[in-house]
Amino acid sequence: MGVDGLSPSQLESKTVVVDGYYGHVYLDPSDIIIREFNRLTHEEHQLNEELKSLRTLPAETTDGHTVSLFINTGFSSDLGLSLSVGADGVGLYRTEVPFLSRDMFPSSTEQKIIYRQLLNAFSPRSVTMRTLDIGGDKVPDYLSVPEENPFLGWRGIRVSLDHPELFLMQVRAMMRASIGYTNLKIMLPMISHVTQVDDALDLITIAHTGLLEEGLSITMPQIGVMIEVPAAVYQTYVIAKKVNFISVGSNDLTQYLLAVDRNNSRVANLYDNFHPAVLQAFVHIVNEAHRAGVPVSICGEIAGDALAALLLLGIGFDSLSMSASKLLRIKWVIRQCSFQHAKSLVQELLTFPNAAVIRQRLETELQAIGLGGLIRIV
Ligand code: PEP
Numbered sequence: 432m433g434v435d436g437l438s439p440s441q442l443e444s445k446t447v448v449v450d451g452y453y454g455h456v457y458l459d460p461s462d463i464i465i466r467e468f469n470r471l472t473h474e475e476h477q478l479n480e481e482l483k484s485l486r487t488l489p490a491e492t493t494d495g496h497t498v499s500l501f502i503n504t505g506f507s508s509d510l511g512l513s514l515s516v517g518a519d520g521v522g523l524y525r526t527e528v529p530f531l532s533r534d535m536f537p538s539s540t541e542q543k544i545i546y547r548q549l550l551n552a553f554s555p556r557s558v559t560m561r562t563l564d565i566g567g568d569k570v571p572d573y574l575s576v577p578e579e580n581p582f583l584g585w586r587g588i589r590v591s592l593d594h595p596e597l598f599l600m601q602v603r604a605m606m607r608a609s610i611g612y613t614n615l616k617i618m619l620p621m622i623s624h625v626t627q628v629d630d631a632l633d634l635i636t637i638a639h640t641g642l643l644e645e646g647l648s649i650t651m652p653q654i655g656v657m658i659e660v661p662a663a664v665y666q667t668y669v670i671a672k673k674v675n676f677i678s679v680g681s682n683d684l685t686q687y688l689l690a691v692d693r694n695n696s697r698v699a700n701l702y703d704n705f706h707p708a709v710l711q712a713f714v715h716i717v718n719e720a721h722r723a724g725v726p727v728s729i730c731g732e733i734a735g736d737a738l739a740a741l742l743l744l745g746i747g748f749d750s751l752s753m754s755a756s757k758l759l760r761i762k763w764v765i766r767q768c769s770f771q772h773a774k775s776l777v778q779e780l781l782t783f784p785n786a787a788v789i790r791q792r793l794e795t796e797l798q799a800i801g802l803g804g805l806i807r808i809v
């Protein structure tokens with residue numbers, strides 16, 4: 432949550448308010464603070480109740496433009512909530528979660544069971560499974576290798592291509608899990624070189640052909656690439672031409688564009704998804720993916736930020752993927768505004784020099800469409 436220098440012993444016998452949205456902790460707060468947080472909690476409950484009525488309605492703007500809304504998940508325990516918000520499917524399944532929570536590599540049978548559960552729960556809606564994205568801050572003990580710069584080191588697709596046997600095992604498990612379903616999509620993380628796409632596609636084809644030769648009837652899944660490394664931004668067109676979809680990983684893309692560690696609270700004030708360079712990158716990716724005739728999604732945290740909804744809509748993302756708890760709020764915002772307006776707003780925002788003014792302008796917009804309350808509850 433970005434709270435530093437607070438040891439558990441300081442919490443002993445204290446009344447504590449945790450503001451997870453802002454990363455603030457209040458120890459023994461005054462009555463005024465407690466009253467204010469009780470009011471906010473109540474408002475949030477009310478908002479959530481109102482939002483439930485949107486569950487079955489499309490995320491459609493007032494001028495008839497529709498965006499698909501997907502959820503991000505990694506835990507099977509998320510499934511209940513994920514299904515209850517009426518998502519169009521899973522836009523990002525972080526497959527590394529079961530790998531991180533065990534003390535050895537999950538077997539191919541274990542993997543297949545986990546993947547099938549998800550495909551079954553969401554069928555016929557699509558489930559985008561990202562291949563293993565360990566490394567950086569997500570290193571299982573059994574694969575731990577000390578690195579000076581883990582975020583610039585052995586991560587994501589780099590690990591998979593150095594260990595094709597593990598990659599093959601994973602994509603085979605996904606494909607075996609998909610027998611009888613047609614909703615599996617596979618997504619490749621941390622691509623920085625076009626050759627990595629080629630190599631991964633070759634391995635996926637080998638896995639698929641092998642399974643067909645075993646007599647199994649398996650539909651070749653759609654394949655996508657995450658754009659989350661600056662080098663890939665400038666290769667979006669070439670990459671998009673090779674695959675079926677593109678998805679922007681804005682958490683990593685922001686960290687790499689701004690050279691700010693996404694987990695270091697000392698520089699947290701410099702990490703900002705609304706930095707003009709990040710917005711320029713989004714625009715470039717969307718335009719290039721569309722030029723290649725491929726749909727483009729965004730699955731970083733910004734996709735679930737109500738303040739960003741108009742921005743991402745106006746940039747032209749075809750789908751947004753976010754934590755299930757955010758989905759109905761985003762749908763609410765999208766249903767209040769017009770696509771034309773969001774597009775012209777983006778043209779204006781692109782001329783702004785820093786994140787603070789971009790945020791300010793977006794806040795004014797939310798207020799103008801009567802959603803000012805969301806700014807506190809995002
Ligand atoms: C991202 O980088 O934006 C992303 C969605 O992936 P992760 O947060 O798992 O790195």
Ligand code: MG
Nearest residue numbers: 659680682683
């Ligand atoms: Mg990422």
